[in-house]
Amino acid sequence: MGFIEWFYLLGAASGGIPIIIHMIHRRRAPKVLFPTLRFLKASNERTSRRQRIQDLFLLLLRVLLFVLLAFALAQPFLGSRLWGAGNDIHAVLLLDNSYSMGTEHERKARFAVAKELAAGILEKCLPTRGSQAAVLLSFPPHGHPKPFLTPDRAALQRDILKAPLSQGRADLTAAVQRAYDLLAEEGNKAPTMEIYVLTDLQRNAWPQPRPLEEKHKNPRPALLVVDVGRTDYRNVAVTDLTVHGGARVRGRPITVQAKIRNYTAARATVNATFYVDQAKQANQQLEIPPDLTITASFTHTFTEPGVHSGWVQIDDDSLALDNRRDFCIEIQDHIPALVVRDAVPAMLQLDPTFYVAKALDPFGDDPGKPRSLVQAAITELDKLTHELLQKTRIVVLVDPGALQRSQIAVLRQFVRRGGRLVIFCGPNLRPRSLSDLLNDPEPANALMPIEIGEPRQGILDRKKFETLVNLDDRHPALLVFRGYRLAQTVKVYNAAPVTVPQNAPTRILIGLSDGNAFLLENRFHEGRVVLFSTCTDPDWSNLAASRFFLPLLHRLVYHLTEREDVEGTHTVGAPVTITLRDILRPVGIQVRDPAGEIADLQAKPEPASGLTRATYAQTDKRGAYVYLVLDPTRATEKEPSDAKAEAERAFIVNPDPQESDLARISEADLRGLFEGHALHYIGPPDKTSADLVKAAVDAIRQGIPLRNIVLYIVLFIAIFETFFANKVVPAFQRAEDRRAEPLPGAPAPAES
Known part of the structure; x- marks a missing residue:
């Protein structure tokens, strides 16, 4: 009492x-x-x-x-004897500044309401003498100073006024934990401790909290959740943006697909506009049923090589931040490929490498004909070096024989650092040698964990062949073949037996009618490996004459040479690792964010991976981040414009699409989530004001009031007397x- x-x-x-x-x-x-x-x-x-x-x-x-x-x-x-004992109150004002708080109601954002309430709480609920407070953000921007308890009211009001609305997603349970830790610092034993959480109660922001630590139980801070999230909103969001198409080379059309979701209970009509390099390119009007997602597709042809950026934007609604999503793409003049053979053949037309090179670049030896999108160069295994492989992104290894340890080391390092390796098994196959390249005692270090057996030997009956089955048309490279029967034109007379161990990450893309695998793929660190169990040798298959082989090989090359580090999107607030696969020495990197601010980084080689990397953490804004590799050694070898174009790269940062779902967590679920905490809900949001918060806080501090009961007893005694x-x-x-x-x-x- x-x-x-x-x-x-x-x-x-x-x-x-x-x-x-x-x-x-x-x-x-x-x-x-x-x-x-x-x-x-x-x-x-x-x-x-x-x-x-x-x-x-x-x-x-x-x-x-x-x-x-x-x-x-x-x-x-x-109530607790520690509550209301004098004016010694320590409080944390936790502002939910995730981008869902940018939702507007009657042209006023939820975050603006929360800031006004925070200022009112500071003025009306915390006594001027004896109380201390701190302002904490659920998504603090990079470099934001660490908050601390202070009695300085003017400083606290400035912190509230300057608090920014972020473009990131909140984790309010983690933020509440930080508030608990802040109150427990330096043995703080103030008799009254309070945490005010001003939030819209978005369900996605409340994952399961950690149990209360012992240092937070005596005294136990009161957790007061002030609700500012109303339900009268209209929100349609661009939740995903992907780039599709063939080769990323100039002159070829690229398709950009945007997924747009209607989060409201009524049908929505929106205009979706497509931008490339700051210029408007196309517009579509879309009808979206309630609580459904539709896809808008835009096609564009890039005429210049280099890094390009763009976005898809829809009409403004209650939450404007999720109405746009950005993308980035690197366009090349052509795709360089290196075809590697065992040795120079006596007759080119009998060499499987000849047909592979021809499929990649049909008119490569005729200067009078237009060049292919893929421009192939041919070399031999004994000429492989790290320097040679740095100039290409994809290596096609055709019918390798016995591989030396140095060659295996060069190829493994190439894939580890982000290269793409395509292997064709053929007559020269040495299963043990190829297994040394692909496998490793540690499964995590295997290029492709598979078992390769001996192919059939001698003269084969070409009337007996296997056909292609189980084509995985969900794979991006094979999607184009869905519904076509081109794969059935392939006849395989001989193939290396391939067994994929259980639980291995290797993916079988196409099988053979005898149960063997025809085409397999596996990721290894930054790179990928693709294996054909047969080759273009006429005694092994009719691939060279099949109408399926050329488009299959090109689609694989297009897919393998997509720049995931460029086209992949990063989430606001998540650190980005910049990997330089073609540089093996320390270099400087200059990063320019979407607002034009520049930061300098230092990229250093990692002994374990052999990759040169740098980490950029200041991803507080959405949009394209362009970075320049400052490598004076390479710049002196090229013209300044070419060196700059080669050194300039980019990556994209977008908001977390889950933040667009404004569905709320109920008060009952919130209490269940924080069972064992001294949680108090203050709402409803349409009536929340500083005076309402003060009345609720006064009632909470007083515990169960007994004044009226005592007055009734006094009145009864007076009458009875x-x-x-x-x-x-x-x-x-x-x-x-x-x-x-x-x-x-x-x-x-x-x-x-």
Whole structure:
């Protein structure tokens, strides 16, 4: 039990007033005339005893009346003895600044309402003397100073005023944990601790919290959740943006697909606009049913190589931040490919490498014909070096024989650092040698964890062949073949037996009718490996003559050479690792964010991976981040414009699409989530004000108020005392007086 106005308890001393009055005006027994003296003593004793009991009872009622009145004025309550004990209050004002708080209602953002309430709480709920507070953000921007408790009201008001609305997603349970930790710093033992969470109660922002630590239990801070999230909104969001198409080379069309979701309960009509390099390119009007997602597709042809950026934007609604999503793409002049063979053949037309190179670049040896999108160069295994492979992104290894350890090391390093390796098995296959390249005692270090057996030897009957089955048309490279029968034109006479171990990450893209695998793919660190179990040798297959082979090989090359580090999107607030696969020495990197601010980084080689990397953490804004590799060694080898174009790269940062879902967590679910915490909900949001928060906080600090109950008791005692003193006591007195009257005919009483 506690008291709000404890000094009123001094009024309990007024309970002595009835005692003093009682002592001054003490009643004496009246003189009674009675004829027989022997009855007088008994009568006086009865009268005195009754009056003494009545007087003591009235005295008790009057003392109790004064004491309880003082007790009521002190405003007693039942609750923690640590609450409301003076003005020593430590509080944390936790502002949810995730981008869902940018939702507007009547042209006023939720975050603006939250900031006004925070200022009101600081002014009305925290006493000027003895209290300290801190302003904490659920998504603090990069470099934001660490908050601390301070009694400086002007500084706290500035922190609230300058608090920015972020473009990131909130984790409010983690933010609440930070608030608990802040209050527990340096052995803080303030009698009253409070955490005010001003939020829209978006469900996605409340993952499961950690249990309360022991340092947070004594005293246990009160967790007051102030609700500012209303349900009268209209929100349609661009939730995903992907680039599709063939080769990323100039002159070829690229398709950009945007997924647009309607999060409201009514049908929405929106205009989707497509931008490339700051210029508007196309527009579509879309009808979106409630709570559904549709896809808008835009096609564009880039005429210049280099890094290009763009976005898809829809009409503004209650939440403007999710109405745009950005993309980035690197366009090349052509795709360089390196075809590697065992040795120079005696006759080119009998060499499987000849058909692979021709499929990649059909007119590569005829300067009068237009060049292919893929421009292939041919070399031999014994000429492979790290320097040679740095100039290409994809290596096609055709019918390798015995591989030397140095060659295996070069190829493994190439793939580890982001290269793409395509392997064709053929007559020269040495299973053990190829297995040394693909496998490793540690499964995590295997290029492609598979088991390769010996192919059939000798003269094969070409009337017996296998066909292609189970083409995985969900794969991006094979999607274009869905519904076509081109794959059935392939005949495979011989193939290396391939077994994929259980739980291995290797993916079979196309199988053979005998159960063997035809085409497999696996990721290895930054790179990828693709394996054909057969090759273009006429004794092994008819791939060279098949209409399926050329488009299949090109689609694979297009897919493998997509720049995931460029086209992939990063989430606002997440650090981005910049990997330089073609540089093996420390270099400087200059990053320009979407606002034009520049940051300098230092990229250093990692001994474990062999990659040169740098980490950029300042991803607080959405959009294209362009970075320049400052490598003076390479710049001197090229023209300045070419060196700049090659050194300039980019990546994209977009908001987390889950933040667009404004569905709320219920009060009951919130209480279940924070079971064991001293949680108090303050709402509803359409009526939330600083005065409402103050009233709720006062009620919480008071615990269970007892003042009204005590006042009712005081009123009852006053009424009962009046009734007893004016009705009951005189009635007893009259009855006694009647008994004391002399009987008729009795002699006159003697004077005593």
